[in-house]
Amino acid sequence: MAASPDSGSPSTPRPAARPRTGWAGFRADLRAALPDASAALVVTAVIYVVLYARIESGSSQTLQVMPFLADADEYRLYWLCQAFGWSALLWAWLTLALGLLRSSVQPRWMPVGPARVERWHRTTSLTTIGLMFAHAFMFFAELVRENEDGLGWAALLLSAFVDVFVPGGYSTGTGRVAILLGLVAFYLSIPLGLAYYFRFRTGSRLWRALHRFIVVAYVLSVWHTLLYGTNVWFDGWFRTAVWALQVPLAVLFLVRLLAPARPSERLRLRDPATRPRPLPAAARLGGRLLVAAGAVALLAVTASGRDGGRTPGAETGERLVTAGMVWAGLAVLLLVIAVTVLAVRRAERAAPGRSGARPRP
Template structure:
């Protein structure tokens, strides 16, 4: 004997398309940005060629202030790799300035006067970032090629390549003159730019909060790049209008950085000390307030440097003083920076684990 009949069966609704697992790395996005960066990189190469011609002509005419410090570079034909290296360095700094400005503009509240949306600004920021990293590497590689070409010690190919590699690509490997500090700073900027600049494409693995936290340290890379250029760059050996222009270009960066801190695009990053409900934790509030004050002070200092023209650069005809910062201080600063980054990563990961637990509870 059978039991009572159940309800009439209903046809099963069509199932939603199954989604695959979340990708661990955004390789498709990286490939798309690399394709979009081709026009940008082409423009960078054209600018680099123009800078190279200018540097070459100044050396050939004997009017470059670099010759007052390194007169052996007067043979423009012989040292063309060195001048191409310098040209890549200048275009890299220019592109770094552009991409930092775009990044700060993207992460700030959109002003009414901006004719394009945040999405387009972000695409420009990503492509110019990739171009900047490539230019920084080209800058270092051409210096490596110049050291290989010189081979003043008559080394064999193996020893020569190893020696040049250590001098150019190993932090602390270059051990003479101003380059002990300048090249060390430049290499730190290069090696930090790769993980901090490419963190976006690994956000699925690290989480969006972590990659945003890491990417904010890219402003330190830019500061190191400017420091490297003013310390060792061609045509900025002495106080003068060209060096002042380099400083002048930092004013909009500092101003936009302050605007970004005061009016961030993400409401959760705004500092609301008067609103008890939206007030962040005391440590977070103190860090955000301290950052705003520090950037405001730096902006005033930059303005003072531009107005006075005195920034510690060389003075023609005067004895060069000792460097105020040596390799030891640079290494200590790097250790402090890496410690801060490690603390930030730990805090972000801890908060990320605590949020699901609070939701489940």
């Protein structure tokens, strides 16, 4: 019989417990996300009250474009859709900030450790996906409620589903581009956000490479909001707030590129022993310069308030981006992701001793 830990006799040490992965880890994070999701619902309720009150008082600039929305009681589902959209964008901002903070060198002033920041990042990611789905579902429910074409239930549900959940299904007005952008962001966020729970199958190197593309989903979400968020159609504090929130993210992104937590990702151009090959080095340096330029541009847009948004009393200009351009951009993005997967697999085959390493929790 093995000796107890208090007996003082030698015993075989127990192997380190393998961290929970896959569905077990996913369920654990779902339970841990309950307080976070509850807070998100409270924030959504507050946003809904604000939107409702602005409609009731007639101060919402949305009424200048869609005056029929003046009946706030009739369009409650629509304003609930808008509220979920805003809280989803806020939580997307929060989870991206936590992710950038976790993957950068830990600053000394941080009151919590990397493990807790990572847990917060995972739980807020799950909450964000849930809020995005609720945002889309409330729009679906509003289309079903309206039933302007007098369709039967089966045809009505199918029509609303295509308009809301099928990319390219919404085919009128600004929504042709805006809803397409939102759906692309939503459908990208699901596999890229949940890839963490399958990293023991894909390998941590491939997971990290794929997860970085989540930044694209966030950018598309902001773009969707600026195009179709009925509270930001005109210049004002709503639009200014959206732009201002992007500045700290751009700074965190630049810090992440300049001082990544993993030593292998740091750019060392002067040290011949650790200097990367010319092409990866140029790509990393170009990325840092591009993000720095983006941060400056965001500061300029936020300070000036000139972002191309609509101006009250002025006619709307032609859209600069079409649905075809969005589809082309998505095709390019998917091609880049495929090339990234092939490059990671090729690197793993070149270093077989490291490819089987167990990823850290």
